[in-house]
Each structure stands twice: as C-alpha cells, then as structure tokens.
Amino acid sequence: MLLHIVRGAKSYSNLRTFEGQVYPTFQAACQALGLLGDDREWSFALADAAHWALPYQLRELFVTLLLFCNVTDPSALFEEHMSSIGQDVAYRLNHATLGIDSSAPSLKQYVRSYVLTEIDILLKNAGRTLAHFHLPQPTMQSISIIGNRLLMDEQAYDLDKISIEAADQLGKLNLNQRNIYDAIVNSLDSGTGHTFFVYGYGGTGKTFLWNTLLNSVRAQGKIALAVASSGIASLLLPGGHTPHSRFKIPLDIHEHSLCSIKKNTHLAQLVQQTSLVIWDEAPVNHRHCFEALDRTLRDILASNDPSLANRQFGGITVVLGGDFRQTLLVLPHARKQEILSSSITRSHLWLNCILMRLTENMRLQSSSLSDAYHQRLEEFAEWLLQVGEGAVPDSCPADQDDASWIKIPEYLLLPTEARNLSGCHMDKRKQPASSQTIFTDSTFSLA
Structure with missing residues (x-):
C-alpha cells in the first residue's frame, strides 16, 4: 500500500514517514494515512x-x-x-x-x-x-x-487492608522491636538471606513482631510463610501452620532426613517464591528438623540458581523465635545431656545465626492495669525470669539426680481452704483473688 501511495521514497523509513513523524511499523503508517x-x-x-x-x-x-x-x-x-x-x-x-x-x-x-x-x-x-x-x-x-x-x-491477601495494619503496627513497636524489625527487613531488601534467632521471654512482644513483619512483607506482594511448633501457637499467626504441615518434615526425624517436597510441585513453586520464613517456638523442635529444611531448600532453590546450594536455607531470610527458659523439645526416656544435644544451639546452622534479644515486658505497659495488679504481675514475671535464669535457690533429691526442686513463693499458692478442688464447682465470681493461681504445693520439680 505504501509503495503505491508514498511518492519519491528513498528508504524504508521514508515509507513509514507521514507529516514528519516516522512510525515504527508499516501497518502503523498505513493507519495514520487512513489506508486501513x-x-x-x-x-x-x-x-x-x-x-x-x-x-x-x-x-x-x-x-x-x-x-x-x-x-x-x-x-x-x-x-x-x-x-x-x-x-x-x-x-x-x-x-x-x-x-x-x-x-x-x-x-x-x-x-x-x-x-x-x-x-x-x-x-x-x-x-x-x-x-x-x-x-x-x-x-x-x-x-x-x-x-x-x-x-x-x-497471594490472595487484601493488600490495602494489611498495608494499613502494617503501618499501624509499625508505629507501635518499641525501640527494641524496631531494631530487630529493621535488621530483618534489611536482610530481605538486600537479598543477603540471613538467619535470625529472636530470643525473648513471655510478654516481650514476639508475636506482635511476627504479625508486623508478616503484614509488611505481604503488603509488598511478597510471600511470607509463618509456622509455629504447636498448633495452638500457629493460630496466633495470620496464615500460620505447623512446620511439619507446611514443609512436610518427617515425624521420624534423623540426621540425614529431608523434607518430603518434590521438585516441580506446587509446594516447591511456593518455596521458590518465598521471601521470608518465620518459625515461632523454635526451641521445641529437634535440630534435625531445621537441618532437614535447610538441605531441602538448598536443593529446590538451586534448580534456578546453583549458587543458592551454598547458602543457608537457600538464601531465604529465616527468623526463628522462642525462649530457651521455657519447655524444650520432648524426647522419650532421654537424659538432660541428650535433650541439650538435640537443641538447635548444637546444630551447625547456629554458627550462622544472628542472635537478637527482646528484653522489654510489653504486658506491663498496659494502661488498663491497676497498680496492685501491675505490681503482682511484675513480681510474678520477675520470679519466672529468675527461675529460667537459674537464680532461684533449688535442691536436688538424692534419688532424682536429673531433677531440681524450686520453692514457690507463698503469694502464688492457693489458700488452704481452696486447695481441695475435687468435686467442687465454685462460682468464679465468689472465688478469692488468690484462687486465680494454680499451685497447690510449696515446691515443684524442674526435670
């Protein structure tokens, strides 16, 4: 068409030129000329x-x-x-x-x-x-x-809603939480893929920090996976699962175990697009669980980038959290030494793990607490912390070399008249304030 219409053209660009404008295609030039x-x-x-x-x-x-x-x-x-x-x-x-x-x-x-x-x-x-x-x-x-x-x-989250939630939560972080948040976000943005362990006792705001991180990452359209070692704890995280459910970690775990994630499956595709993994209550799991996930992620992610085979967790930023003062993993008929050797701190992954601590008790910051209840809560939190640190005097029975007996303060004990609770259905409104505690003896065992 253009060869019949355009006169005196000396090149293909002349053919595509109309009124001083050079069009990218002959079809576009024909459209401009009104030939189509x-x-x-x-x-x-x-x-x-x-x-x-x-x-x-x-x-x-x-x-x-x-x-x-x-x-x-x-x-x-x-x-x-x-x-x-x-x-x-x-x-x-x-x-x-x-x-x-x-x-x-x-x-x-x-x-x-x-x-x-x-x-x-x-x-x-x-x-x-x-x-x-x-x-x-x-x-x-x-x-x-x-x-x-x-x-x-x-990827089906309401981005507008979680963006608003993330902004609100970000403004409520204390200085300690914000420093940890910034370190994790820097690892994500830079692609360094660090492994973090956030160590904090109950009440320091670990769950609130997890929710803030999850909302912030998901608001950017990225994938963040949240797992917790118990089903109850996983319910506190949006989109939470147990690690065995999400990553197919074998129940019968051993030193050379792998997760049951096959390449080119839906779960493998999910892992390949994951930016962040948050694992709450990590001390409850055997170190072989973390090592199995590490080997599996390296293998799957190396399919697209062979260099990721040499990076911990395949280059994914992983945040572990928990408190070693609380319950550790349960091994049937195991002695103290066997339990300690199964902890994540004895794994080779711990050498490349960045330890960060939460130290401020956020439960005591609530303005709705009365002065008396605030004092009782503070005393109880301090006593629990001392028990976890081993600062409370204990005694070791001769017949139980793996156990320590701790004396419980009197204010944590039920009064004498309320100790026999069998067959008793008391109206909660009539119970004395001290009956809210659960201890009925002056000592308990830490096995």
Missing part, C-alpha cells in the same frame, strides 16, 4: 459470539481473526474483549481464592497473563507468535500461580 479500515467488524463478531460460545472458543475465534482477517490493532481488540475470552479463568480464580474478588488488580493480571499464554499456544500451532501481532507478553509469575492453590492462597 477499523476493527469494528471483528469486534462485533467477538461480541456476538460471546452470547453463545464458551471462553475457549472465543480464544480460538480471536486467533482466527488474527490469522485471516487483517486485524488493524490486535492489542486494542484483545483488551476490549479480554474479560469475555478469559471468563472461565476468572471464575476458577475467584473460587480457588476463597471468594476473593477476581476484579482486583492483582488477580486481574493473572487472568490476563493466562489468556495471553493460551492465545500464544494457539498462534504457535499456526506458525505465529504474540510478538508477530504486537500483543503483550504474559507475566511468568502470573502464569505459575494459575492452578497452584498454595500460591494463590498466599
């Missing part, structure tokens, strides 16, 4: 077919129009009818993400990418590609999430 008709006929054809044809049939019709009908602007025609030719994908996404609105920008992008992938397959069967018709390319991350329920669940 519009695509209303093809748009009407797709709109009419949408009343009776299935979405996959509409995709086939769209490809037929591209191949045989001289569509002027394929990209505009695609955008105009994308909702109808991708209606089946939007339906599957909407139901797979527990009712999340498929019109949300993030999920809409997944639908668009999936439809482009389907069209590209049809075009390649005919010897053409998306690039041949100047259509946009699909996003690889969006392609991988379609059909992967694990990825879809982790």
Whole structure:
C-alpha cells in the first residue's frame, strides 16, 4: 500500500514517514494515512459470539481473526474483549481464592497473563507468535500461580487492608522491636538471606513482631510463610501452620532426613517464591528438623540458581523465635545431656545465626492495669525470669539426680481452704483473688 501511495521514497523509513513523524511499523503508517479500515467488524463478531460460545472458543475465534482477517490493532481488540475470552479463568480464580474478588488488580493480571499464554499456544500451532501481532507478553509469575492453590492462597491477601495494619503496627513497636524489625527487613531488601534467632521471654512482644513483619512483607506482594511448633501457637499467626504441615518434615526425624517436597510441585513453586520464613517456638523442635529444611531448600532453590546450594536455607531470610527458659523439645526416656544435644544451639546452622534479644515486658505497659495488679504481675514475671535464669535457690533429691526442686513463693499458692478442688464447682465470681493461681504445693520439680 505504501509503495503505491508514498511518492519519491528513498528508504524504508521514508515509507513509514507521514507529516514528519516516522512510525515504527508499516501497518502503523498505513493507519495514520487512513489506508486501513477499523476493527469494528471483528469486534462485533467477538461480541456476538460471546452470547453463545464458551471462553475457549472465543480464544480460538480471536486467533482466527488474527490469522485471516487483517486485524488493524490486535492489542486494542484483545483488551476490549479480554474479560469475555478469559471468563472461565476468572471464575476458577475467584473460587480457588476463597471468594476473593477476581476484579482486583492483582488477580486481574493473572487472568490476563493466562489468556495471553493460551492465545500464544494457539498462534504457535499456526506458525505465529504474540510478538508477530504486537500483543503483550504474559507475566511468568502470573502464569505459575494459575492452578497452584498454595500460591494463590498466599497471594490472595487484601493488600490495602494489611498495608494499613502494617503501618499501624509499625508505629507501635518499641525501640527494641524496631531494631530487630529493621535488621530483618534489611536482610530481605538486600537479598543477603540471613538467619535470625529472636530470643525473648513471655510478654516481650514476639508475636506482635511476627504479625508486623508478616503484614509488611505481604503488603509488598511478597510471600511470607509463618509456622509455629504447636498448633495452638500457629493460630496466633495470620496464615500460620505447623512446620511439619507446611514443609512436610518427617515425624521420624534423623540426621540425614529431608523434607518430603518434590521438585516441580506446587509446594516447591511456593518455596521458590518465598521471601521470608518465620518459625515461632523454635526451641521445641529437634535440630534435625531445621537441618532437614535447610538441605531441602538448598536443593529446590538451586534448580534456578546453583549458587543458592551454598547458602543457608537457600538464601531465604529465616527468623526463628522462642525462649530457651521455657519447655524444650520432648524426647522419650532421654537424659538432660541428650535433650541439650538435640537443641538447635548444637546444630551447625547456629554458627550462622544472628542472635537478637527482646528484653522489654510489653504486658506491663498496659494502661488498663491497676497498680496492685501491675505490681503482682511484675513480681510474678520477675520470679519466672529468675527461675529460667537459674537464680532461684533449688535442691536436688538424692534419688532424682536429673531433677531440681524450686520453692514457690507463698503469694502464688492457693489458700488452704481452696486447695481441695475435687468435686467442687465454685462460682468464679465468689472465688478469692488468690484462687486465680494454680499451685497447690510449696515446691515443684524442674526435670
């Protein structure tokens, strides 16, 4: 067309020039010259077919129009009818993400990418590609999430809501918590993939710190996995699981165990896109659990980047948390030395673990506490801390060399008249204040 219309052209760029502007393609130059008709006929054809044809049939019709009908602007025609030719994908996404609105920008992008992938397959069967018709390319991350329920669940959070929550929580962190938060975020942003252990006794705000980190990372569209060693503790974390459930850690663990995560599975794809792992109550687990996860993550992530095979946890930032003063892992018929040797502190992973401490008791900062209750709570917290530090005097019975007996302060004991609770159903409103404690004897054993 241009050779017949443009006079005196001395180069291909002259052919694509109209009114001083050089157009990128001959087709664009023809469009500017008014030599091409519009695509209303093809748009009407797709709109009419949408009343009776299935979405996959509409995709086939769209490809037929591209191949045989001289569509002027394929990209505009695609955008105009994308909702109808991708209606089946939007339906599957909407139901797979527990009712999340498929019109949300993030999920809409997944639908668009999936439809482009389907069209590209049809075009390649005919010897053409998306690039041949100047259509946009699909996003690889969006392609991988379609059909992967694990990825879809982790990316189905309401970003606006958790962004507001993260900003609110960030402003409530104390200086100690904020320093730890900044160190972990720096590891994420720089891609260094450090391993942290946040050490703090009960009441120092570990769970609040976990929730702040999870919301902050997820608000950026990244994936953060939260696990806790007990099912009850995992319920305190948004999207929380037990480590055995999330990472398929074997129950019968040994020195050379691996997690049951196979490559090219949905769980492996989830791991490959994970930026942060938070593991609460870590001291309760055997060190072999952490080592099994480390070997598994290195193996899976090295599939895309061989250098990650030499980085702890495959280069993923991992945050462990807990208090070694509390209950350690339980090993049947094990002695103290065996329990200690099974702790994470005896693992080779501990050498590359950054230890950070939480020291401020946030439970005592509540303004709703009365002065008397605040004092009792402070005394109890201080006594527990002393027990954990081994600062409280104890005694060792001759027949129990693995046990220590600790004397409980009188103010923590039930009064004499309330000690026999068997068969007694007291009205909680009539109970004395001291009956809120649970100890009935003046000593207890730390085995």
